[in-house]
Amino acid sequence: MSAMKLSEALQILNQPLPNTASPRDVFLACGFTPLHLKTFLAAYLRKGLPTSSIKIETGLYGDLAGNLERLQPSPGVAVCAVIEWTDLDQRLGIRSLGSWRSMDISDIVESAYRQSERLTHLLQQLAEKAPTYVCTPTLPLPPIFISSGSQVHRQECELREIAASLASRLSSCHSIRLISGQRLDELSPLGRRFDPKSEITSGFPYGLEHASRLAELMAALIRNAPPKKGIVTDLDDTLWAGLLGEIGSDRVSWAVSGTAHLHGLYQRFLESLASAGVLLAIASKNDLKLAEEALAREDMLLSREKIFPLEINWGPKSASVHRILEQWNIASEDVVFIDDSPMEIAEVQSSFPEMECIVFPKVDHVALWELLKQLRDQFGKTTVSAEDDIRLHSIRSSKAFKDSMLAPELSADNFLRGADATISFSLKPNAQDHRALELINKTNQFNLNGRRLSESEWVSSVQAPNAFVLTATYEDKYSPLGKIAVAVGKTVDSKIYVDSWVMSCRAFSRRIEHQCIKFLYKKLNVDEIVFDYEPTARNEPIRNFFLELLGETPKQRFSLQKASFNAIVPALFHRVVDLGNHLSAVSPTE
Amino acid sequence: MGELHDRLVRCFSSVFPTLTETEICGTDLQFLGNMDSLAGVTLIALINEEFGVDIDVEELLGLGTFEAIREHLREEKIL
Numbered sequence: 001m002s003a004m005k006l007s008e009a010l011q012i013l014n015q016p017l018p019n020t021a022s023p024r025d026v027f028l029a030c031g032f033t034p035l036h037l038k039t040f041l042a043a044y045l046r047k048g049l050p051t052s053s054i055k056i057e058t059g060l061y062g063d064l065a066g067n068l069e070r071l072q073p074s075p076g077v078a079v080c081a082v083i084e085w086t087d088l089d090q091r092l093g094i095r096s097l098g099s100w101r102s103m104d105i106s107d108i109v110e111s112a113y114r115q116s117e118r119l120t121h122l123l124q125q126l127a128e129k130a131p132t133y134v135c136t137p138t139l140p141l142p143p144i145f146i147s148s149g150s151q152v153h154r155q156e157c158e159l160r161e162i163a164a165s166l167a168s169r170l171s172s173c174h175s176i177r178l179i180s181g182q183r184l185d186e187l188s189p190l191g192r193r194f195d196p197k198s199e200i201t202s203g204f205p206y207g208l209e210h211a212s213r214l215a216e217l218m219a220a221l222i223r224n225a226p227p228k229k230g231i232v233t234d235l236d237d238t239l240w241a242g243l244l245g246e247i248g249s250d251r252v253s254w255a256v257s258g259t260a261h262l263h264g265l266y267q268r269f270l271e272s273l274a275s276a277g278v279l280l281a282i283a284s285k286n287d288l289k290l291a292e293e294a295l296a297r298e299d300m301l302l303s304r305e306k307i308f309p310l311e312i313n314w315g316p317k318s319a320s321v322h323r324i325l326e327q328w329n330i331a332s333e334d335v336v337f338i339d340d341s342p343m344e345i346a347e348v349q350s351s352f353p354e355m356e357c358i359v360f361p362k363v364d365h366v367a368l369w370e371l372l373k374q375l376r377d378q379f380g381k382t383t384v385s386a387e388d389d390i391r392l393h394s395i396r397s398s399k400a401f402k403d404s405m406l407a408p409e410l411s412a413d414n415f416l417r418g419a420d421a422t423i424s425f426s427l428k429p430n431a432q433d434h435r436a437l438e439l440i441n442k443t444n445q446f447n448l449n450g451r452r453l454s455e456s457e458w459v460s461s462v463q464a465p466n467a468f469v470l471t472a473t474y475e476d477k478y479s480p481l482g483k484i485a486v487a488v489g490k491t492v493d494s495k496i497y498v499d500s501w502v503m504s505c506r507a508f509s510r511r512i513e514h515q516c517i518k519f520l521y522k523k524l525n526v527d528e529i530v531f532d533y534e535p536t537a538r539n540e541p542i543r544n545f546f547l548e549l550l551g552e553t554p555k556q557r558f559s560l561q562k563a564s565f566n567a568i569v570p571a572l573f574h575r576v577v578d579l580g581n582h583l584s585a586v587s588p589t590e
Numbered sequence: 591m592g593e594l595h596d597r598l599v600r601c602f603s604s605v606f607p608t609l610t611e612t613e614i615c616g617t618d619l620q621f622l623g624n625m626d627s628l629a630g631v632t633l634i635a636l637i638n639e640e641f642g643v644d645i646d647v648e649e650l651l652g653l654g655t656f657e658a659i660r661e662h663l664r665e666e667k668i669l
Contacts, residue, residue: 006632006639010604035628036635201647202631208639 003187003212006036009043017053024052024454026222027071030082031064033203037082040215048223061203062090065115068122073130075460078222081123082135082214084205085142088112088119088162092142094196095203100144108144109158116166127175131455133221135179135214136167139194139205174432177382179217188213224455226442228356228378229330230279231270232321234339235286235312238360239267239302240294244286249293254301262368266360267301269372274306277388278379279328279395281309283320283337283348288312308396317344318351328395329505331444331538336378385435387482391506397479398506404478416511417573421476423512425519426579429462429469436471436486443502446513446545450536451500461499466490468524472516474507474574481506485516495559496520496529505541513545514569519576521562530559598660601636605629615656641666 028034028041038056045054059067064087073079086093089112091100098104126132145153170176193210206214236243240252241260254264274280280302284291291312295304309327311320317339325332333354339345340360349357356378361367381388404415430436437458444450453461462469472485485503489496498520503513520529533554535543547553549560549568602614606629609617630647637659638644643666645659653659 006635007600007604010607010632010636014604014607035631039632197644204631208635 003209004040004043004047004216005212006039006208009036009039009212012043012046013039015046018051021051021053023076024049024054025074025077025456026054026056026080027073027077028056028058028080028082029064029067029071030058031062031067031084031087032199032205033061034058035202035204035211036208037204037206037211037215040212041080041218044216044219045222048219048225065118065122068119068126071126073126075463076454076456077130078454078456079126079130079132080134080218080222081119081132082218083119083137083166084139085112085137085159085163086205088115088137088159092144092159093205094142094199100142102146105144105146105155109155109162112159113162116162120166120169123170123176124173127173129459130175131222131459132176133179133218134167134170134176135184135218136170136181137163138181138184138188138210138214140190174383174434177221179214179221184213184217187216222454224441226438227381228278228336229334229442230281230324230328230336231273231375231379232281232283232324232335232337233270234317234341234344234360235282235284235291235294237263237340237362238338239263239270239282241362244290244294249290249297252294254299259363259365262362262365264301265368265372269375271302271306273375273379274302274392276379276381276384277391279330279392280307281311281324281328282307283311283317283324283339285314285317286312306392308392316347318348321348321352321355327399329398329445334442336375383434385438385482387435387484390480390482394479394481394506401476401478402509413571413573416571419476419478419510419573421474421510421573422575422577423515424473424577424579425516425523426471426473427468427523428580429467431459431462433469433471435483436469439483439486439502439504440488440500443504444536444538445505445541446501446503446508447536447539448498448501448542449532449534450539451534453500461488464490466492468496470516470520472503472512474510474512476510485512487516487520491524491526494526494528496524496526498529498531501531501542503542508541510574511570511572512574513542515572515574515576517560517565518569518572519578521565523578523580527562528559529562530557532557594663595660597640598637598656598663601633601640602656604636605633617656619651619654619656637663 024045026041026045028038038058042054042056045052064081064083068081071079089108090096091098091108092112123132123134141156141159143149145156147153167178171178188210192207194205195207199205233239240254240263242252244252253260254267255261256264270280291310295307309324311324313320321337325335332352335355337348337355337357338360340362342359345357345359348355358371361371437453437455441452461467467490470487471483473483474481481504484507487498487501489498517529533546533556535555543553549565599611599614603609606614630650634645634647634650641663643663650659653662
């Protein structure tokens with residue numbers, strides 16, 4: 001896709017905002033005149049967050065470090081720092097006329113090193129107060145080295161090492177995210193990035209295309225779209241080369257020979273995604289026994305246990321996909337379907353218009369490379385959490401849990417009593433709890449109001465006076481489910497106001513939601529909870545829960561008295577562990 | 591008025607969204623606000639993006655009016 005033009009950016013920004021637009025504040029820290037970069041950043045953010053009123057503030061020209069040092073980020077602000085070579089040493093630009101004599105270059109390198117240390121320290125400090133997004137130098141170095149342009153000089157390598165080290169140290173800080181230099185290289189050719197005329201006349205060093213691309217990536221970091229959750233893949237000519245039914249399980253191939261290699265790459269990539277918590281399932285028109293034989297082959301690059309469920313039958317693919325979504329209990333828009341047959345793709349797409357359906361490029365090496373990049377973009381995440389590690393196991397056990405619950409000889413109470421469940425609650429607000437934010441931003445069904453939070457909003461919610469963040473981690477004899485529920489709110493005048501409350505669909509039917517409320521009443525010592533409830537198209541499960549508690553479906557925000565709750569709450573059999581302020585206390589209930 | 595005219599009006603409208611076409615065409619640039627700062631630099635960048643023609647701030651102010659800029663672009667063989 002081509003870069004946004006300046007005229008398009010202005011057109012977007014000139015559109016009226018909806019009355020309900022919520023503010024989204026950004027501080028753009030750079031050492032140059034922000035000019036069109038600021039315009040593009042505002043436009044990309046507005047495009048990606050159409051209901052937000054984007055306000056971008058900037059600092060002083062030529063003083064990136066000072067701008068970062070002076071910044072006292074207000075709640076909810078996101079900090080963007082764009083570092084260029086001139087921020088490491090002014091002599092690495094063309095506006096200053098400092099010496100480029102060969103004997104002075106080592107001093108430039110030395111000062112760039114010192115300044116990179118200073119910037120690292122400042123950004124790490126800032127990141128403790130606000131989500132921080134950083135771009136390390138993107139422009140070409142000026143021709144200051146004694147070697148010809150075709151030969152890299154040692155001092156140039158040293159400068160690049162300083163920039164690389166800066167990026168490496170910043171990227172290891174949890175609250176800092178960096179623009180990918182590789183992706184920027186793909187989108188913005190190095191030779192067209194620098195505009196010397198604009199730099200000298202306006203103090204703005206970027207060509208328009210480069211400013212647009214850099215802003216696009218920065219906006220994507222700020223927007224932080226939640227990753228998709230699962231891939232449903234075909235088998236024949238997709239996971240492997242060849243038709244299982246024709247050549248048998250021992251002759252389908254993904255070996256390093258011809259185009260079969262593409263299937264090996266695909267398997268290896270799926271294994272990589274699965275190791276980061278992405279769900280994998282198979283929908284294939286095939287013979288189940290043969291397929292199991294092939295999947296069990298020792299040379300498979302994708303482990304059999306990473307795949308669940310298998311839908312291998314001769315029925316329509318859309319029906320198989322439907323059953324897979326039911327097992328995973330996730331929405332079709334969170335899933336990618338991959339098949340080599342355009343007809344199957346069309347059939348599934350017609351049943352699931354929201355699902356991304358991709359034809360597997362079985363003979364096109366370039367297209368496969370692009371597919372792998374596309375999938376990484378769609379499933380990319382910053383860290384792999386403990387929940388990512390146990391997700392598949394808990395989905396499998398969830399099925400066992402549901403199957404057991406349906407056993408006719410067991411009442412729900414008897415079943416739950418025997419589940420040997422433990423819920424660990426924490427009420428400690430932690431802005432670094434990425435799993436909690438992830439849950440809020442990807443949970444649809446048991447979701448109080450469907451509201452999503454930006455990283456800045458999350459940090460300010462957590463740091464607000466009287467704020468609480470309740471997180472619940474669950475395990476039972478079937479499996480651990482990890483951190484599965486989050487409630488965010490505040491206590492005011494002996495009432496609790498719950499602004500967000502979500503629970504993973506994997507945790508349904510265990511009365512965890514009841515235990516959450518009970519814990520809040522007890523721990524925060526209040527008699528009333530106000531839920532900022534709003535119905536959405538998809539939060540029926542929480543609506544039904546409230547119906548059970550209230551005897552009627554709430555239409556909007558409502559309050560629940562402790563006495564009313566206690567009168568209706570069913571028996572709870574969990575062991576409750578209070579992780580409050582890192583002090584554990586176990587108290588079995590009922 | 592022609593394609594060149596319309597394209598140039600769009601450039602001006604992007605920078606001065608509250609002005610009508612008549613106001614854009616009839617007003618001296620110096621009355622359009624801070625033409626020597628952000629608006630001027632943005633207008634120059636838009637003209638460059640739209641027509642591939644490089645104009646300086648001084649040159650823009652020297653041309654003075656929408657019509658003069660349009661004529662300048664016509665002389666630069668922009669259709």
